Structures are given as structure tokens and as C-alpha cells.
Amino acid sequence: MSLKRIIFLVGPTASGKSAAAVCLARQLGAEIISCDSMQVYRGMDILTSKPSSALRKRIPHRLIGFLPPSREYDVSQYRRDALAAIKAIFKNGKTPLFVGGTGLYLSVLVDGIFKAKPPKSSLRNKLYRQAEIKGSLYLYNHLKKIDPEAAARIHPNDTRRLVRALEVFEATGKPISELQKHRRGLGKEYDIRIFCLDMTRDELYRRIDRRVEGMFKNGALKEAKKLLALKLSRTAEVAIGLREIKGYLDGLYDLEEAKRLMQRNSRHYAKRQLTWFRKDKRIKWIRIKGNERAGDIALRILKEIR
């Protein structure tokens, strides 16, 4: 018996995933599941370039805009929700097609995550306070004693990961490096195909600049104002665009500068995404030329699948 198939279409921001995905989904008889840490939030539409309602009418999309931006959300919850979505799609007799640019979400699905209880904010806060008072090196040296393997992989300045490793140890009594070895992802049970859209850096950066330009024409400022008035979750509040526009609203610089910063930060983000995808050798790269149309891109991917 052959394994059921799950397709992933990933790529840096502004590479044209959404449109290509809908074309591909039609050809495949697939339904789309978003693989994006920001598009889960309601009311963050322009800033996250959610697929248009026209696209979403053509093919069902899941895990988009279903959470208030005040709600905390993380990889583990995403995994749970994504697995449920996969189940539902198979039940419909369709193929799940994941589309998005959040590399961590992708690998947690494919490679799994170790089981753990949700982090306790009291413990986490305590560790951050320690880092602030005694410096992250203090945390690092502590980690080195209890989990040298993890310490070897984490840089002494990477407070976030140091805190996570220590918090896991305090909560479970086991080193995180040990727990991380026990992961089980979709890769074992399904036929996983991963495609990444790719183009020259110049072309990608041009698209990013254009996209940000378009966001402002479509009301990014108004959307950001509305969001900034809310109490945002830790994830939602760091969406590209919010900090930059807040600076403008606070009178630190003009709107042009806010736009420039958004473009630059999006470029940096895209670069990090590419680094992440590059190291995953399972990925099949789809090199896009000039202004290749979504339908043609989908066709090329289809050919690879069959």
C-alpha cells in the first residue's frame, strides 16, 4: 500500500506562493493549510498578505485568521491544529497542501516535536529576570552543567534558547537535548513532498519592495493603527509592519521611513527564510523566471509530483 501524500509549498515572503498554491490545489484536488505564524491572526490581513478572498473562494484554506491577535499561539498549538486539518482533508478525500513561509512550523510537522507541557510563564519570567540581572552568560554556565550537549549548540548570547533549555530542565528534570531526540513527525507515515519557490535575490527584493508599497495603498496604516490599539500577543506584536508603523505614529520618523524599514526588515526576513530552507535537503527547489505565471509554476510542480 502506498503512503498518502502531503504536499508543502514553501518559499520566502513575496515569492508568489499563494497564487501558485491555488492553481496547484485545483490540479491536485487539494485543500490548503496555511503554514504561517502570522496569518493565523484575525485582523492582520494586509500586513501579512493573506491570500485574497477571491483565491480563498476557489479553494478552501485552513488555519488563516481564526485567532484574535491577543491570543498567544506557538508551534505546538500549530502542530495540533495542522494535524487536525490534515485529518479533515483526508476525510474529504482530498490532499493536504501546506503553503507558507514559517520554516519552524514546517519542520515541526515533518520531523515532529517532543512532548511537553505548555511553558509556565512564571518560570519563564523568573529566568528572564535572572538573565537581566546576572547576564545571559550566567544562564549559559548553568546550562553547561546540567545539559552540556544543549549548551554546545546554543550561543551564550542567545537568551531565548538558554531560557527555553533551562525551563524544560526545571519542569521535567530532563535535559532538553535528550528530549529532543524523541520526535516523530509526518515524514514517517506519509509521502511528503516539499517544494520551495526560488528566484534571483534581486528579483525577490524587488517583489518585496513592491509588496510593501502595495500594503500602504491597501490601507496598511489603518490596519496597523487598529491593531496597535489592542493588547497583542507576543507573536502578533512582532509582525513586520507594526513596530515600523508605530515609530511613525509616535513621531520618530515619517511614513516614507516606516515604509523603508518595512522593506528592509522583510528582506532580512526573506534571507533568513532562505537559510532555513536551504539546509533541508528534502526540498525540491522551483526556480521561477521573471514574471512566470502562477498557473505555469503550478504545472511545473505538478510534473515533479507525478
Place this chain on the structure above:
RNA sequence: GCCGAGGUAGCUCAGUGGUAGAGCGCGGCCCUGAAAAGGCCGGCGUGGGGGGUCCGAUUCCCUCCCUCGGCA
């Protein structure tokens, strides 16, 4: 045309008689419960062109070119 200031990294600029830095940009990388986050690494350079002095010039001298101010 004359006077003044200046031409050094993609940009803005610092510095030195022993082949050059900083910030930003840019490039590479790490990453598994905040990931559009967080962290690490890298100077990427015919020092405007040509000539001279000197063991040695980006630095001193001459000349040409260019830019910006002022006077015409």
C-alpha cells in the same frame, strides 16, 4: 574664469608616511513550545586619473578630471 571645501567600502563618513577602518546596507550561518522572533560570523576596497619625492604614499608635492559652495 577666480576663490574655498572635498573626491577612501553599495551609502554616509573617520583615520594614518609602513597597502585602511566605523555605522548603515549587503552576504553567509544557527535555530524545534514567542519563529515575520532570537542569536552568531564576514569588509565585501585598483583610497578620482597620471606623474614626482621617499626604502616605502591612501597619507607629502605637481598636474589633470569630477562634485559642492561663494564671487564673477
